[in-house]
Amino acid sequence: xxxxxxxxxxxxxxxxxxxFACVALLVDLFVQKxxxxxxxxxxxxxxxxxxxxxxxxxxxxxxxAQPVFGCMVVDPFSTLFKLFAVGALAFVVxxxxxxxxxxxxxxxxxxxxxxxxxxxxxxxxxxxNLLLMYLGLELLSIASYILxxxxxxxxxxxxxxxxxxxxxxxxxxxxxxxFTLLYGMTGSIDxxxxxxxxxxxxxxxxxxxxxxxxxxxxxxxFAYKISAAPFHFWTPDVYEGAPTPVTTFLAVASKGxxxxxxxxxxxxxxxxxxxxxxxxxxMGYSDKLGTLVAVLAALTMTLGNLAALGQTNLKRMLAYSxxxxxxxxxxxxxxxxxxxxxxxxxxxxxxxxxxxxxxGVVMYYANTTGDEQIDDLKGLGWRSPLVAITxxxxxxxxxxxxxxxxxxxxxxxxxxxxxxxxxxxxxxAGINSAISLFYYFRVARxxxxxxxxxxxxxxxxxxxxxxxxxxxxxxxxxxxxxxxxSLLRYCDYSQNLLR
Amino acid sequence: xxxxxxxxxxxxxxxxxxxxxNMIVGGLVRxxxxxxxxxxxxxxxxxxxxxxxxxxxxxxxxxxxxxxIFAVEIAFLFPWALVVREIGMLALVEGFTFVAILLLGLVYxxxxxxxxxxxxxxxxxxxxxxxxxxxxxDIHGGPLPVELLQAAGVGPTITEQQTKGExxxx
Amino acid sequence: xxxxxxxxxxxAAALFALGIYGFMTRRNLIVVLMSxxxxxxxxxxxxxxxxxxxxxxNEASSYxxxxxLVAAAExxxxxxxxxxxxxxxxxxxxxxARDLRG
Numbered sequence: 006x007x008x009x010x011x012x013x014x015x016x017x018x019x020x021x022x023x024x025f026a027c028v029a030l031l032v033d034l035f036v037q038k039x040x041x042x043x044x045x046x047x048x049x050x051x052x053x054x055x056x057x058x059x060x061x062x063x064x065x066x067x068x069x070a071q072p073v074f075g076c077m078v079v080d081p082f083s084t085l086f087k088l089f090a091v092g093a094l095a096f097v098v099x100x101x102x103x104x105x106x107x108x109x110x111x112x113x114x115x116x117x118x119x120x121x122x123x124x125x126x127x128x129x130x131x132x133x134n135l136l137l138m139y140l141g142l143e144l145l146s147i148a149s150y151i152l153x154x155x156x157x158x159x160x161x162x163x164x165x166x167x168x169x170x171x172x173x174x175x176x177x178x179x180x181x182x183x184f185t186l187l188y189g190m191t192g193s194i195d196x197x198x199x200x201x202x203x204x205x206x207x208x209x210x211x212x213x214x215x216x217x218x219x220x221x222x223x224x225x226x227f228a229y230k231i232s233a234a235p236f237h238f239w240t241p242d243v244y245e246g247a248p249t250p251v252t253t254f255l256a257v258a259s260k261g262x263x264x265x266x267x268x269x270x271x272x273x274x275x276x277x278x279x280x281x282x283x284x285x286x287x288m289g290y291s292d293k294l295g296t297l298v299a300v301l302a303a304l305t306m307t308l309g310n311l312a313a314l315g316q317t318n319l320k321r322m323l324a325y326s327x328x329x330x331x332x333x334x335x336x337x338x339x340x341x342x343x344x345x346x347x348x349x350x351x352x353x354x355x356x357x358x359x360x361x362x363x364x365g366v367v368m369y370y371a372n373t374t375g376d377e378q379i380d381d382l383k384g385l386g387w388r389s390p391l392v393a394i395t396x397x398x399x400x401x402x403x404x405x406x407x408x409x410x411x412x413x414x415x416x417x418x419x420x421x422x423x424x425x426x427x428x429x430x431x432x433x434a435g436i437n438s439a440i441s442l443f444y445y446f447r448v449a450r451x452x453x454x455x456x457x458x459x460x461x462x463x464x465x466x467x468x469x470x471x472x473x474x475x476x477x478x479x480x481x482x483x484x485x486x487x488x489x490x491s492l493l494r495y496c497d498y499s500q501n502l503l504r
Numbered sequence: 505x506x507x508x509x510x511x512x513x514x515x516x517x518x519x520x521x522x523x524x525x526n527m528i529v530g531g532l533v534r535x536x537x538x539x540x541x542x543x544x545x546x547x548x549x550x551x552x553x554x555x556x557x558x559x560x561x562x563x564x565x566x567x568x569x570x571x572x573i574f575a576v577e578i579a580f581l582f583p584w585a586l587v588v589r590e591i592g593m594l595a596l597v598e599g600f601t602f603v604a605i606l607l608l609g610l611v612y613x614x615x616x617x618x619x620x621x622x623x624x625x626x627x628x629x630x631x632x633x634x635x636x637x638x639x640x641x642d643i644h645g646g647p648l649p650v651e652l653l654q655a656a657g658v659g660p661t662i663t664e665q666q667t668k669g670e671x672x673x674x
Numbered sequence: 675x676x677x678x679x680x681x682x683x684x685x686a687a688a689l690f691a692l693g694i695y696g697f698m699t700r701r702n703l704i705v706v707l708m709s710x711x712x713x714x715x716x717x718x719x720x721x722x723x724x725x726x727x728x729x730x731x732n733e734a735s736s737y738x739x740x741x742x743l744v745a746a747a748e749x750x751x752x753x754x755x756x757x758x759x760x761x762x763x764x765x766x767x768x769x770x771a772r773d774l775r776g
Contacts, residue, residue, distance in 0.1 A: 009594060023605075027605065027608055030608060030609075030612050031608070034611070034612060034615050034616075114612070131774050132705055136737050136740060137743035139741075139744070140740060140744065143744045143747070143748070147744075147747055147748060147751055150751050150752075150755065151751060154755055154758065158760050163755065163758050163759045163762055164759060166755045166758075167756060167758075167759045169753045170748070170752045170755050171703070171707075171710075171752070172699075172709075173705055174710045174748050174752060175694075175697050175710055175713070177748075178713035178714050178717065179694075179713070180695070181713075181717040181741065182713060182717045182720065184698060184717070185686075185717045185718075185721050185724065186720065188720070188721060188724055188725075188734075189683070189720055189723070189724035192725075192728065192730065194737070241679060347535075366580065400710070429712075434737070487696065565753075565757070569754075570752050572746055572750060573746075573750075575746075576742065576743050576747075579739050579742065579743070580739065580743070583736065583739070646699045
């Protein structure tokens, strides 16, 4: 019984989130009509706060040696991603409360599904068990399908959700088939067992074709979740069609969880322990896998950036930009070593701040004007300076220029890639960053380099709450560009304890 | 062992032969004078109304979905019921939590009126002054789209005559 | 490695390939959803075939139940969304979904 209590104490954050998801539903049923939005949102925020508190308490405590209940891993790595997901959810809830675009008739179910999606991200980030990984991915995905189609009666939202569900279901089906092949080869669905078993098989030197097929199928699923080429087609459509707070969630939390699972998958299953020395074939295979990911990274960032150049819709442009950023992050994954992985973590945290901010500005703009075109932003700088200034901070960070966190994040990624010997990849990424300057600059130009008289829309002041949110994000974006030491140490720490 | 199965085989063959032989003999012997009344399907003595390939109401779809959810729930509860005594209190609590979460969802849809045959749309109207009693079919866009099923290759092919017949009766 | 020689593995692979083929070639959304079901069932079959005759047979069956659950949830959501789009467009062809492009 004591053991049970101890195990339960390790999954308090998940229990707490589940509880508050249910509470959100109940509150919607019992609260007076017309006040659901505020009350349900408030309870969801309380739940997220409580979850964050429990997560914070887990940080610094020696993690359990064995997975909890045989499948949940509690370590700083998962705690980092869970905090990441909780923070993103909190911003999404706040955005939803402030947004005019999402006015659902059932607030309870919206927040319930949102919190469930967060729960899926939790599971995805903290397991070596392939089945639980699949279930987490599906919980996250299915909730995202519903959220993407939440603007009922809106053709674009419905279409986005439909495309998402079709592509998503196929990708997860492909991934599941890859998992079953791994199970067939090793007789286990636990990655910590699969890794050594694969090492034995490499030692037997049966050839790598079956393993390559299985790995390829699994990678396809992960590539879909992080919207990497060639499985990125759904991204622009879904990001554009979904309600903006939901888009924010997809771009930040969903992608982050996908990367967490990918890192765990590669780390536990396919990176030989250099100190122990694996069979020669496995070393070669691991390097080949790294090269494959590197090629995918180059492809992803190039496709994303080139497509973003021609966009006129702000949301769609940011969608392509998020594809490009998945490419940059994959650069760190391709190194297949600890340094690369810790730079991935760092960049994801940075990405979190700048993308939340950029989508927040899009939401503000769409709310006040009902318009998402880049060219119609003209004169915004003179009319709503605060919003425009923070937007410039986010854009500078997205390009990757100092003194923002975007620069530091990219710096670490580039260094890791070059050290691993992917000089060509770093060059491609550099050229891509230069390309991205053009389309990010177009937004800034529309906002500032046009006279005030040309402004299309009258002055709209951001509500104080919204302005505060944007300021927090902008300060974070700049702060981590200067005082990045503590964050870097935390990312490193999370990475080192990854078994 | 094979011999046992041979017995079964003989039994099956005899049974089938008996049925079909009687049908063939009956067909050869009986008088055949078909009239339209005799050829129409028997519907409790009523006149036949239209084809059985009619458009089903979209509202059945909700019912089907709820059935699906609880059918899958049962798939979990059977293995659970087998081991609940072995594992003890923990399994009991887990099982009830599982069912409780599902029930919560059911209660939510119920209270929101999504299970009503005719949904009343006053839940979302602020203040509740504006009460509209629209049948759900209007909002959901009518009965289950036969075109959808047809395109999928599982639906009926509606000839012009049948469509007319449907209209005439309804 | 002997597992890959078993005929049932080829059956599962064939089912999976059929699912992919259906997804790629069919334009009707309901048929696409059916193809996805085929893929998931191929995965289920592989799970069960891989554990057949070993001590893990029960374990594998329980994985299959989870996959069935997920498949049911996915199809429920998928069908609901297809119907929602159908109501707006009166067309269930994939190519009809073309409001979002660029």
